[in-house]
Amino acid sequence: MAEEIRLVDTHAHIDGEDYDADREEMLARAKEAGVVAVVTFGDTMEASARAVKLAAEHETVFAGVGVHPENIFPFAAEDDDRLAAWTKEKNVVAIGEIGLDYYWEKDEDKRKLQRKMLVRQLALARDLDLPVCIHDREAHGDMMAILKTEGRNNRGVIHCFSGSWEMAKELLKLGWYLGVDGPLTYKNAAKLPEIIEKMPADRLLVETDCPYLSPLPYRGQRNEPAYVRITAEKAAEIRGESLETFSAQTTANACAVYNLKIA
Numbered sequence: 001m002a003e004e005i006r007l008v009d010t011h012a013h014i015d016g017e018d019y020d021a022d023r024e025e026m027l028a029r030a031k032e033a034g035v036v037a038v039v040t041f042g043d044t045m046e047a048s049a050r051a052v053k054l055a056a057e058h059e060t061v062f063a064g065v066g067v068h069p070e071n072i073f074p075f076a077a078e079d080d081d082r083l084a085a086w087t088k089e090k091n092v093v094a095i096g097e098i099g100l101d102y103y104w105e106k107d108e109d110k111r112k113l114q115r116k117m118l119v120r121q122l123a124l125a126r127d128l129d130l131p132v133c134i135h136d137r138e139a140h141g142d143m144m145a146i147l148k149t150e151g152r153n154n155r156g157v158i159h160c161f162s163g164s165w166e167m168a169k170e171l172l173k174l175g176w177y178l179g180v181d182g183p184l185t186y187k188n189a190a191k192l193p194e195i196i197e198k199m200p201a202d203r204l205l206v207e208t209d210c211p212y213l214s215p216l217p218y219r220g221q222r223n224e225p226a227y228v229r230i231t232a233e234k235a236a237e238i239r240g241e242s243l244e245t246f247s248a249q250t251t252a253n254a255c256a257v258y259n260l261k262i263a
Ligand code: NI
Pocket: 011, 012, 013, 041, 097, 209
């Protein structure tokens, strides 16, 4: 008998209205596809509150709380306190999604605010002894500078990794895990397949970033956790591994970095 496939979708956003009509069915499809856990991340305070609620209601859903760079605002002390309080709730395992996005943000003052609030949320994660989930889009230089200074004692994941192999090597040396998503299946995946092939097995994670970034053949449609299996199949093929081996390893990695307790 073939070994059971057990995957974790390590980065999703299942709190939004995209899933209001079929959230339970969507989670059932994930289970059928072998997805034993979903880590859903808040990208605003409101979304973080919803993520915490979903984690409380579902054994297979874990949550991260944080404010995404595209939605960043100057925190008051009570914002840190709200995030910290949420991390004490059931199945809340990380601070995220936090980071820098210079693709969408061109204004220098707002980029500066992104950096300031990233550093602040990294500090919060250290205080709480929790891993972080990092978003880095077209901000590689500033991100590396922060992770080597203020973030040197943080741990966690660079999700949807989009840098070079050189950058990957630096991050691996600093102890970070890297996440790969649906774009691995695209024809224009560029240098990503080569990076996935070279990645050490114990630092790689698979994720959907749903509802965004659907893998082929669903590109352009709503993404969902079940489709993490498609990205896992592609990554396993690139690495010359069976899906069984690949999923067992990446699920072990997910449990290690996010301290997931899964049945
Ligand atoms: Ni995301």
